[in-house]
Amino acid sequence: MNFFKLFEMQRTLDSYIETKQGLHDEALLERKLLALQVELAELANETRCFKFWSTKEPSERDIILEEYVDGIHFILSIGLEYGYDKTCHCQYPESESVSKEVLVTDFFNVTDKLLNLRKEGSKEAFEALFTSYLTIGAHLGFSGDDVEEAYMKKNDVNKQRQDQGY
Structure with missing residues (x-):
């Protein structure tokens, strides 16, 4: 997985959003951190790993992957805010399916x-956060290629949403 390429794609998207929304003079770090927290909760909801009271299955793989890459967008954006895009040395772990209990811990x-x-x-x-988030993806059974491809698709969607007044 080429994180430097993804950081550059995120930089372009962030700049586009900030221009479209008139946000260049605003401090956005706190909002991005909260947005990541919300995206993390949305991902957990789609996996249903914590819903011990329900027998309903998790959402379809593609839905979970899309929710997962929403978090990747915000982590990359946060990394850019801190200036860690050129020094990040995170690696995507090997994918493996794990129990619901392990996912809850993740x-x-x-x-x-x-x-x-x-x-x-x-x-x-930052690297500890990014690594722990990448671990969730691997534990959900996603490969680095799955994540990179889904990120690029969602990046295009996010730009289109800005063009459509999202």
Whole structure:
């Protein structure tokens, strides 16, 4: 997975959004951190990993993957805010299916790392957040290629949404 390419794509999208929305002079980091938290919850909802009271199956794989890459968009955008796009050394882990209990733990790990990044702002905290989020993707059975391809598709959708007044 070519994270440097994805960071550049995200930089272009962020600039486009900021121009379209008149946001160049606004501090957006806090909103991006909260947006990631919301996207993480939406992803958990689609996986249904925490819904012990329900027998309903998780959403279809493509829906979960699209929710997952929404989070990737915000993590990349957050990395750009901090200036860690050129120094990020994250690797996408091998994919494997895991139990619901492991996924629940993964979601809490990302939440913990997100709050730590907000507090510290360090490169290490960013990479820990990114790595823990990538682990969720791998534990959902997505390959790096799956994620990269879905990211590029969703990036196009996000730009089109801006053109349509989303």
